[in-house]
Amino acid sequence: MFAIFTQFADWLTYSIFGLSPDSKLGDAVHFFIEDVSKIYALLIVMIYVVALLRASLNVEHVRDYLSGKNRGIGYLLGSGFGAITPFCSCSSIPVFLGFTSAGIPVGITMSFLLTSPLINEVAILLLMSLLGWKFTLLYVVIGISVGTLGGFFLDSIKAERWLQSFAAKALAQGQQNDQTNHSQTATAMPLAQRHEFAKDETLEIFSRVWKWVIIGVGLGAALHGFVPDGWIEQYLGDGQWWSVPAAVLLGIPLYSNATGVIPVMESLIINGLPIGTTLAFCMSTVAASFPEFILLKQVMQWRLLATVFLLLLVSFTVVGWIFNAFSSFL
Amino acid sequence: MKQIKVLGSGCTKCTKTAELIDKLAQESGVHVNVTKETDPQVIMGYGVMSTPAVVIDEQLVHSGSIPHRDQVQTWLTQE
Numbered sequence: 001m002f003a004i005f006t007q008f009a010d011w012l013t014y015s016i017f018g019l020s021p022d023s024k025l026g027d028a029v030h031f032f033i034e035d036v037s038k039i040y041a042l043l044i045v046m047i048y049v050v051a052l053l054r055a056s057l058n059v060e061h062v063r064d065y066l067s068g069k070n071r072g073i074g075y076l077l078g079s080g081f082g083a084i085t086p087f088c089s090c091s092s093i094p095v096f097l098g099f100t101s102a103g104i105p106v107g108i109t110m111s112f113l114l115t116s117p118l119i120n121e122v123a124i125l126l127l128m129s130l131l132g133w134k135f136t137l138l139y140v141v142i143g144i145s146v147g148t149l150g151g152f153f154l155d156s157i158k159a160e161r162w163l164q165s166f167a168a169k170a171l172a173q174g175q176q177n178d179q180t181n182h183s184q185t186a187t188a189m190p191l192a193q194r195h196e197f198a199k200d201e202t203l204e205i206f207s208r209v210w211k212w213v214i215i216g217v218g219l220g221a222a223l224h225g226f227v228p229d230g231w232i233e234q235y236l237g238d239g240q241w242w243s244v245p246a247a248v249l250l251g252i253p254l255y256s257n258a259t260g261v262i263p264v265m266e267s268l269i270i271n272g273l274p275i276g277t278t279l280a281f282c283m284s285t286v287a288a289s290f291p292e293f294i295l296l297k298q299v300m301q302w303r304l305l306a307t308v309f310l311l312l313l314v315s316f317t318v319v320g321w322i323f324n325a326f327s328s329f330l
Numbered sequence: 331m332k333q334i335k336v337l338g339s340g341c342t343k344c345t346k347t348a349e350l351i352d353k354l355a356q357e358s359g360v361h362v363n364v365t366k367e368t369d370p371q372v373i374m375g376y377g378v379m380s381t382p383a384v385v386i387d388e389q390l391v392h393s394g395s396i397p398h399r400d401q402v403q404t405w406l407t408q409e
Contacts, residue, residue: 058394059379091381093339093370098379166371200395295339298370 002038002129009034024226032221035130035263039213042125047205050121051198056189057085059095062112067102071155078108079147082115083140092292096299100167103174107155110308115147117287122209126262131269138323142279146315153311162304212260220267244320247277248313251284261285276323280316287312332362332406333388337373338381340366347382347396351406354399360406 009030013019019026062081069077092113099109119140127136160171189197261282268278296305334351338344348364355362367373367385376383376390383393386405 063379091339091379094337094373094379094381097370097374098377101374170374204395 005034005038005041008037028221028226031267032217035217035220035266036213038129039126039217039263040210042129043122043206043209043213044202046121046125048198048202051201052194054084055194055197059085059091059098063099063102063104066099066108066112067104069108071105071108074105074108075111075148075151076144078104078111078151079115079144082112082147083119083144085112085116093295093298096296097167097170100163100299101170101174103171103177105155106160106163106171107151107153109151110154110159111147111151114150114287114312115143118143118146118283122205122259123262126259130262130266135275139279142319143283146283146312146319150308150311150315154308157307159304159307162301162307164299164301167299209259213263216260216263220263223264223267223271241321243274244277244280244324245313245317247281247320248284248316251281251316252313254285274324275327276320276325279323280320283316283319284313287316332360332386334362334364334405335367335385336364337367337376337378337383337385337393339370339373340368341381343396344382347384350396350399351384351402354402355406358403358406362406 012033013026013030014021017029019029021027021030062085066074066078066081096109096113099112100106124136124140127139160168163171265278265282268281269275293305293309296308300308336344336348336351338347344366348366351362352364355364373381373383376385378390378393380394382396384391384397384405391405392401
């Protein structure tokens with residue numbers, strides 16, 4: 001089904017640009033054209049379909065649903081909803097406060113917010129088409145687990161002590177109120193309205209991510225064509241335990257969303273970077289970014305902020321090591 | 331004069347929303363005062379979770395996206 005994109009890249013690279021299939025440049029250009037055309041086509045179709053399905057799901061519904069749940073299952077649900085609920089990362093603070101003032105424990109709220117950047121339909125689509133379903137499944141399981149366990153951990157150290165005072169007050173009030181004002185009731189959405197939503201969503205997401213695809217695939221193509229074969233394997237292979245924490249640290253200042261980093265992952269893996277190291281790098285780039293952490297300062301004290309940050313770094317490192325150790329079974 | 335507040339943490343979507351309302355108000359000759367509200371505490375006070383959101387004369391009318399042109403037009407012409 002994807003062969004058409006290979007043929008398209010063959011035609012454009014070799015016939016139109018006249019590059020030789022054996023040259024480094026021809027190889028890189030071919031890789032770039034094939035991946036970009038494939039990703040663009042898939043993105044448009046998939047975002048539309050997914051948006052059509054989840055048109056009536058929004059953060060308000062999730063809040064109402066989560067506010068009645070007990071903690072045991074709450075973290076898993078929080079993390080799961082984080083994966084499927086659409087919301088712009090610039091809404092993190094209002095979402096955090098909305099959940100908190102509904103009396104939802106900080107840990108469950110954080111499960112939601114931690115998983116959200118890691119897993120979304122665009123990330124899943126890219127992983128499926130570039131790295132296959134096994135890797136995708138693994139990625140989703142890990143993403144949900146990091147969110148679930150992270151939230152559980154934050155509640156078990158009583159992280160709510162370190163909220164900014166107004167947020168802590170909102171939480172205390174919310175827990176007393178016992179959620180009486182369930183704002184909206186879910187109503188069935190007519191198809192025409194769903195289509196309208198899906199169309200807007202597709203345009204909006206595509207106009208946001210198309211340049212990331214170019215940057216990501218461009219970097220990937222450069223790696224693909226120009227890094228000598230075996231170089232990565234020799235210097236950054238799984239023999240070097242420190243390469244995982246190094247990859248995590250390297251990922252922090254690099255801020256990208258999942259769309260930009262997945263094409264880079266593809267070529268890192270093709271070039272022989274171990275799967276765990278690649279995963280660690282990718283997750284760190286996507287989920288641990290300074291600009292967003294600075295925003296969270298508005299609702300959290302430094303101690304909590306630092307704890308969350310460390311928590312992420314440690315879990316990504318552990319994920320990396322585990323996957324490097326078990327990669328031969330994949 | 332309508333007091334219009336755009337709630338949001340200062341992302342591009344919020345800026346665009348404020349600009350859109352300003353522009354349409356000018357085009358249709360309606361006098362409005364558009365301000366941007368970025369304080370999370372105030373945003374929480376309106377019960378808003380998805381930004382950008384629009385508040386007109388202390389009434390929350392929209393949240394979660396850049397509003398459509400015709401939506402804005404309706405707000406502006408409504409009394």
